[in-house]
Amino acid sequence: MDVSNSLISQTYSASVISSACSLQATPVTTVSSVYTTTTATYTSGEVHTTTVLATSTVSETTTVVSTTTIQVASSAPTGAIGYMTFSPEINAGADYCLSDDATHMTDNYYQKSKRETFIVTADGYLYSVTNDSYYYITGTTTSTLLYWTRTKATAMPIFSVGRVDSNGRAQVTMKDVAAGNYYNFCLSTAASGNGNAGTGLHFFGYKQGYSFPTACSAVNLYILAV
Numbered sequence: 001m002d003v004s005n006s007l008i009s010q011t012y013s014a015s016v017i018s019s020a021c022s023l024q025a026t027p028v029t030t031v032s033s034v035y036t037t038t039t040a041t042y043t044s045g046e047v048h049t050t051t052v053l054a055t056s057t058v059s060e061t062t063t064v065v066s067t068t069t070i071q072v073a074s075s076a077p078t079g080a081i082g083y084m085t086f087s088p089e090i091n092a093g094a095d096y097c098l099s100d101d102a103t104h105m106t107d108n109y110y111q112k113s114k115r116e117t118f119i120v121t122a123d124g125y126l127y128s129v130t131n132d133s134y135y136y137i138t139g140t141t142t143s144t145l146l147y148w149t150r151t152k153a154t155a156m157p158i159f160s161v162g163r164v165d166s167n168g169r170a171q172v173t174m175k176d177v178a179a180g181n182y183y184n185f186c187l188s189t190a191a192s193g194n195g196n197a198g199t200g201l202h203f204f205g206y207k208q209g210y211s212f213p214t215a216c217s218a219v220n221l222y223i224l225a226v
Contacts, residue, residue, distance in 0.1 A: 076129055079121035080161045080170050082225040084128075090217045091190045091201055097221070099131040100196040105146040107187055109200035120172055120223055124157030135159070140179040143206045161223060169222035174205055182208045186216035 084097035086107070094109040098116050108114050117129040126135040133148040134155030149155055162171040174183045183205035188194035192215035195201035204216055212218055 077119055077121040077123070077125065077127055079119045079127075080223050080225075081117065081119045081129070082168075082170075082223040083115045084118040084172070084221065085169065085224045086185070086187065086219040086221050088217075088219065090187045090219060094200055097203070098199045099128050099133055099148050100199040102196055103148050104196065105135065105148065105203045106196050107200035107203070109190060109195065110197060111199055114199075118223060120159050120161045120170075124159055125152065125155055126159040126172070126174075137174070137176065137183070137205055140176065140181065142210050143204050144183075146203050146205060164225070168225045170225070172221040172223060184208055184212075185219050185221050186212045187219045188216050191215070 085095055086097065087095065089095045091107055091109045093112050094107045096108045096115050097118070098106050098108050098111065098114060100106050108116075116131065119127045119129060121127055127133070128135070128148060131148065133150050134152050135146055135148050136154060136156040137144040137146065137158070156176070158175050158177055160173050160175075162173060164170045174185070175181065176183070184207075186204050186206055188201040188204070190201060192201070194215065203219075203221075204212075206212055206216075
């Protein structure tokens, strides 16, 4: 009797997305089915036995390295770049900043899957890469919404970044240089209704030394490197 064994296994391939941004390693487990069969040659009337072996499973874990790609126009300014985020989380499930269509900064409460890329530029501007816009405030009032414009001359070089923390976040600060006023940030709560139904709730800048209103909770803004 001639007996031959065959091994059948599943093959796979992994796609690797390349970018100049940070790497992310993801474990991937591949399950392959392995079994054997027997074949036999015999003559008429001959007693024979066929044996089928039980199927076994082999698991193999590999690491696939992927990256996040940020598209930045060649005309964009240079500086600290990343998603704009904040903490603590004021409105459930929303901790990223967006530029709404009414020229304000909001959280992403109504678009929780959306992210917006910002740059704190080398010359002190806050620039939205996603929205191609620059930010400014209304002046020397106690509190002010954060506004955006597509004209850099209208914006203000009042933003700066601090030290990067262990989570890869660089804190963003704001100062009205002409008036010498530093501002803290607060975010309107969902219950206040102070926002934009297309994006989320409004951010405010408040002069240091003044209390936030009850419907606006203190937050820190960050550039989150990706």
